[in-house]
Amino acid sequence: MLERMIxxxxxxxxxxLMGRLLAYAAMLEGKNVAWMPSYGPEMRGGTANCTVLIxxxxxxxxxxxxxxxLIAMNQPSLDKFEPNVNEDGLIILNDSLIERKLSRNDVxxxxxxxxxxxxxxxxxxxxNMVVLGAYVKKSGVVKMETIFKALEKALTGRNQKLMDIxxxxxxxxxxxxxx
Amino acid sequence: xxxxxxxxxxxxxxxxxxxxxCHHGIAHRLVAEVLDEFGIREKTIGISPVGCAVxxxxxxxxxxxxxxxxRAPSVATGMKRSKPDSIVFTYQGDGDLAAIGMGxxxxxxxxxxxxxxxxxxxxxYGMTGGQMAPTTLVGQVTQTSPYGRDPKTMGYPxxxxxxxxxxxxVAYISRVAxxxxxxxxxxxxxxxxxxxxQIEGKGFSLVxxxxxxxxxxxxxxxxxxxxxxxxxxxxxxxxxxxxxxEVS
Amino acid sequence: xxxxxxxxxxxxxxxxAIRVGCHFYFGYPITPQSExxxxxxxxxxxxxxxxxxxxxxxxxxxxxxxxxxxxGARTMTSSSSTGIxxxxxxxxxxxxxxxxxxxxxxxxxxxxxxxxxxxxxxxFQATKGGGHGDYHLIVLAPSSVQELVDLTMxxxxxxxxxxxxxxxxxxxxxxxMMESVEFKERKKIDLPDKKGWILTGCKGRKKYCIVPFNxxxxxxxxxxxxxxxxxxKLKEREVRYEAVNLDNADLIIVAYGTVARIAKTVIQNxxxxxINIGLIRPITLFPFPESIIAEASKKVNKFLVVxxxxxxMVEDVKLAVNGKxxxxxxxxxxxxxxxxxEILNEIKKYLK
Numbered sequence: 001m002l003e004r005m006i007x008x009x010x011x012x013x014x015x016x017l018m019g020r021l022l023a024y025a026a027m028l029e030g031k032n033v034a035w036m037p038s039y040g041p042e043m044r045g046g047t048a049n050c051t052v053l054i055x056x057x058x059x060x061x062x063x064x065x066x067x068x069x070l071i072a073m074n075q076p077s078l079d080k081f082e083p084n085v086n087e088d089g090l091i092i093l094n095d096s097l098i099e100r101k102l103s104r105n106d107v108x109x110x111x112x113x114x115x116x117x118x119x120x121x122x123x124x125x126x127x128n129m130v131v132l133g134a135y136v137k138k139s140g141v142v143k144m145e146t147i148f149k150a151l152e153k154a155l156t157g158r159n160q161k162l163m164d165i166x167x168x169x170x171x172x173x174x175x176x177x178x179x
Numbered sequence: 180x181x182x183x184x185x186x187x188x189x190x191x192x193x194x195x196x197x198x199x200x201c202h203h204g205i206a207h208r209l210v211a212e213v214l215d216e217f218g219i220r221e222k223t224i225g226i227s228p229v230g231c232a233v234x235x236x237x238x239x240x241x242x243x244x245x246x247x248x249x250r251a252p253s254v255a256t257g258m259k260r261s262k263p264d265s266i267v268f269t270y271q272g273d274g275d276l277a278a279i280g281m282g283x284x285x286x287x288x289x290x291x292x293x294x295x296x297x298x299x300x301x302x303x304y305g306m307t308g309g310q311m312a313p314t315t316l317v318g319q320v321t322q323t324s325p326y327g328r329d330p331k332t333m334g335y336p337x338x339x340x341x342x343x344x345x346x347x348x349v350a351y352i353s354r355v356a357x358x359x360x361x362x363x364x365x366x367x368x369x370x371x372x373x374x375x376x377q378i379e380g381k382g383f384s385l386v387x388x389x390x391x392x393x394x395x396x397x398x399x400x401x402x403x404x405x406x407x408x409x410x411x412x413x414x415x416x417x418x419x420x421x422x423x424x425e426v427s
Numbered sequence: 428x429x430x431x432x433x434x435x436x437x438x439x440x441x442x443x444a445i446r447v448g449c450h451f452y453f454g455y456p457i458t459p460q461s462e463x464x465x466x467x468x469x470x471x472x473x474x475x476x477x478x479x480x481x482x483x484x485x486x487x488x489x490x491x492x493x494x495x496x497x498x499g500a501r502t503m504t505s506s507s508s509t510g511i512x513x514x515x516x517x518x519x520x521x522x523x524x525x526x527x528x529x530x531x532x533x534x535x536x537x538x539x540x541x542x543x544x545x546x547x548x549x550x551f552q553a554t555k556g557g558g559h560g561d562y563h564l565i566v567l568a569p570s571s572v573q574e575l576v577d578l579t580m581x582x583x584x585x586x587x588x589x590x591x592x593x594x595x596x597x598x599x600x601x602x603x604m605m606e607s608v609e610f611k612e613r614k615k616i617d618l619p620d621k622k623g624w625i626l627t628g629c630k631g632r633k634k635y636c637i638v639p640f641n642x643x644x645x646x647x648x649x650x651x652x653x654x655x656x657x658x659x660k661l662k663e664r665e666v667r668y669e670a671v672n673l674d675n676a677d678l679i680i681v682a683y684g685t686v687a688r689i690a691k692t693v694i695q696n697x698x699x700x701x702i703n704i705g706l707i708r709p710i711t712l713f714p715f716p717e718s719i720i721a722e723a724s725k726k727v728n729k730f731l732v733v734x735x736x737x738x739x740m741v742e743d744v745k746l747a748v749n750g751k752x753x754x755x756x757x758x759x760x761x762x763x764x765x766x767x768x769e770i771l772n773e774i775k776k777y778l779k
Contacts, residue, residue: 020605024433027607033433035605039459039543060692061767062604062685222628224498236636242626244497244637247520250490253482257494257502258626260478261451265498265628283490286483 001055002031003141004064006081008049009073009094014128018071019050021132021154025146026054034062047076054141069139071131072098073114092135094127110134110177117172123162126169133173144174187211189220191240200400202357202390203231203299207238209367210268210297213374214241223266224258226251228275231305235270249280252287255294266377268295274304277313277337284343291348291382295373298339301390302411309395313337316410321395336414340387344420350382353419356389356412358404365417372422381423389415429610436572437602440531440595441466443579444503446610449529450477451502453491455484457510458543459599460533464505485510489517489530496526497637499625501583505531507599508549509540511557518592519558523639525654527586529579530564531595533602534735536762544762545598545685550739553596554713561651563658565593565665566712568683572606578710580613585665587618589657596712598735600685600764661714668716669708670723676705677778678729681720681744683709685764686733692767697774704774712740720747728752729777733770735759753777 003026009015016037023035034053051064070085072078072093082104085091090108096115112134114127136144148167155163186192189211197203214220220241227235229248236243246254251269259267276284276298287294303321304310310323314336318327328336340354351373355366366388373384389411391403398406434442441463444452452467464481471479478495482488488504495502506514511532521528534549536542553566565585567578575597582593626635641647669687672694673679680690687708697704707723709716724730730752732741741756748754757773759765 020433023605027431027433033605033607035433036600037603039599039603058691059606059688060695061689062600063689063764063766065766065768221630224626224628226494233640236638240629240634242629242635244494244524244626245639246490246493247516250486250493250517253487253490254494254497256480257451257453257491257496258498259494260480260491261495261500261502262498262627263476282484283487286487290480 001053001057003052003054003069003139004067005052005069005071006049006064006067007052007071007073008047008077008081010076011048013048013073014125015048015073016050017154018128018132019052021147021150022052022142023054024150024153025142028146028149029142031056032059034059036062047074047080049077069135071135073128073131074098075100090138092131092138094131096127110138112173112176114173118169121165121168121172123165126165129166129169130173133170134177136170137174137177144170187215189214189240191238193237195238196234197231198394200391200393200403201231202301202388205357205363206297206299206388206390207235209363209370210270211239212367213370216371217374217378219266219374219378222264223268224262226255226267226269228269228271230272230275232270232272232299233306249275249278249283251275252280252283252292252294252296256287256290256292259292259294266295266374268297268374270297271299272305273298273300273302273312273314277339281313284339285346288343288383288385289346289348291350293377293380293382294384295377296383296385297370298385298387299390300339300387300415301392302336303392303395305392305395309392314339316414338415340385340420343385348383349385349421350376350423351384352387352421354387354389354415354417356407356417358389358391358407362417369419376423387415389417429612431607431609433605434572434608435462435603435605436575436597437462437533438466439572439576439608440505440579441470442610443576444529444583445470445474447501447580447583447613449501449503449583450474451495451500453480453482453488453495453502453504455482455488455506455510457507459535460505460507460531460602462602463531485513486517489514489521492528492530493517493521493524493526496521496528497524497626499621499627503529503531505533507533508535508537508546511549511552515552515558518564519556519560519562520639521592522562522564522654523560523650524637525590526592526637527583527590528592529582529586529595530592531597534596534598536760542762543599545600545735545764546760546762547598547684547686547735548737548739548760549596550712550734550736553594554715554743562654563713565589565591565661566596567593568596568710568712569601570684570687570708572601572604573608575601576608576610584616584618587621589661590619591654591657596684598685658714665711666714666716666718667710668719669706669710670719671706671708672703673705673707673723673727675703676727677703678731678774679705679707679723679727680731680733680770681707681709681740682733683712683740686735689765689767689770690733693770693774696767696771702774702778709740715743715747717743717747720744721749721751724748724752729755731755731757731770731774731777733757733765735764
């Protein structure tokens with residue numbers, strides 16, 4: 001299993017899109033992928049999360065109870081999923097919205113001031129792409145160019161004009177991560 | 180010798196199974212005559228209900244299907260949508276259409292499905308042995324309203340034609356009776372208009388036919404017709420409730 | 428070879444159905460399968476002479492299916508658990524009338540309104556008839572989005588071949604999940620001609636009647652015998668399953684759909700602990716793969732049936748094994764999905 005992750009935040013932060021882009025890019029690179037949204041009442045506001053699995057082999061259980069990677073876009077997400085992350089796993093968190101320190105010291109952590117960067121880029125809604133960029137750079141699970149390809153597929157119609165800012169956000173996120 | 184009266188082509192040779200004095204037979208014949216006159220027998224599909232008219236499939240000489248109780252309008256919708264060049268009609272009683280199938284008929288009418296509904300209102304359940312129907316009159320004694328229909332606990336009889344005619348998708352609605360020859364002629368005209376509406380793609384059409392049930396009313400055929408005129412027609416007025424201009 | 432597309436399970440069913448000529452969809456919204464209706468509402472209006480209707484009830488939807496199927500059209504409805512219960516009268520009529528159609532049940536937790544999370548507690552309803560009377564559906568249980576596509580296409584062929592309703596029995600998880608799928612080129616297969624019974628108007632022929640009743644009990648008994656004959660043929664010819672690692676297994680898991688996927692991960696994890704686990708995954712739940720289970724029970728004497736129910740398919744496994752091996756059961760319900768570690772712990776209990 002190359003990746004087994006949970007992406008979590010509140011509705012409107014583009015959580016589902018982050019997961020879908022990643023799954024789509026991994027598929028383009030010939031891997032097996034599965035993407036699962038949380039569904040139900042939380043769709044209507046509150047927290048939203050999705051899981052992404054990427055593997056060279058057949059994907060068995062699509063349920064991720066202990067992720068290798070957690071992307072937490074807000075505080076409640078960190079509170080909910082931090083205890084479950086695998087030992088030596090990775091937590092990428094949105095520093096702009098999360099003030100507290102991690103309660104664990106057996107995991108790797110990257111703090112990205114995603115909202116602040118997105119604001120400076122001129123669109124606060126691109127915070128998700130900043131974090132995704134950081135993740136792609138850190139994990140190397142897919143290439144950045146493939147994420148761009150996936151983005152082109154996802155942004156159709158009137159959303160096409162958002163292409164540039166999203167690409168910029170992805171790149172800026174990546175730059176914050178030292179290999 | 181010139182033949183002046185015969186069986187319509189759209190009826191099979193099977194003898195009707197209805198009780199003496201029941202109006203189902205007349206209603207069947209009128210529908211069959213109209214199918215003959217429009218020359219549409221070979222592209223018509225009929226839907227029989229659950230109730231006394233469950234055997235309708237045997238009497239009409241066109242393709243037929245039997246629907247579950249109350250569901251005929253939905254079956255008709257599935258057929259008409261998948262075979263839009265056919266003529267589709269349902270034949271339903273008051274228990275079937277106005278009780279268990281009320282949701283089906285209202286929404287089918289509201290969608291303006293291009294089908295024709297022949298609705299037999301005899302104010303009682305026939306086949307199951309004379310229970311109260313939604314159209315049973317106030318005070319009317321039935322097997323399940325042995326002290327007469329009491330509106331306080333059983334509600335008032337439903338006026339289907341009036342109710343459905345408030346819906347925009349409806350092209351044609353009328354109420355007729357069959358208790359005397361003049362009524363029969365009017366009923367025939369109404370059934371013609373209903374099928375014409377469908378042929379011309381105007382939308383949903385329905386003819387409510389006030390009918391007798393001498394067996395379950397406990398009356399002779401002649402008494403039953405009299406009872407219908409004295410009790411049902413005053414509550415269920417005859418006439419057209421909705422007509423598309425082109426049809427009327 | 429088609430292109431790989433990333434697709435949500437519920438939408439993949441819709442696309443698969445359209446590609447095999449299902450142009451009439453009737454359904455009522457219910458979580459967790461509403462994306463299927465939404466997909467059909469987007470696609471079908473663009474196809475000539477096709478129809479999508481958002482029915483005003485589950486009962487209306489299944490009866491529209493009955494009507495469309497009687498004219499020979501490929502047609503489908505979908506729902507989840509409680510909605511499928513409402514459709515049962517119509518399904519019984521369709522089975523008795525011997526009409527082909529496809530019904531999708533993306534199961535949720537039950538009983539009652541239950542929950543909207545995945546479940547498998549409609550197994551009895553799906554495989555034993557569901558409505559009144561003696562009849563069966565052809566029941567297919569996909570465990571991946573690709574299989575949702577392939578089995579949906581197969582369901583239409585099987586329904587036509589046996590003039591019997593077929594059901595896709597999935598669950599909320601598989602419907603919501605996105606995986607890569609491919610719409611493969613399908614081999615042409617010979618299907619029976621529908622001309623001898625479909626209602627199209629009686630021009631140039633005698634009238635046809637579709638009458639799912641007979642007031643003469645002896646005649647009605649004959650109707651029963653006739654449809655029963657089809658079920659015997661289905662049992663002979665159409666059984667499908669996946670068997671994994673049966674040789675030298677210490678214990679065999681029997682599971683279908685989503686749970687079977689979890690079982691595959693359990694097999695991997697167990698192997699690293701030196702435990703050898705096999706899996707029989709029924710793909711057809713009716714007809715049920717009895718023979719392979721009976722065969723396996725001659726070599727392996729421990730089974731664990733895992734379901735998102737409190738023990739439904741386990742009864743069929745017991746019938747197949749017929750006392751020749753030890754059958755254990757583990758189930759989670761109400762929308763709870765069993766985890767791989769729970770299942771592995773359960774296995775260890777029986778291998779002590």
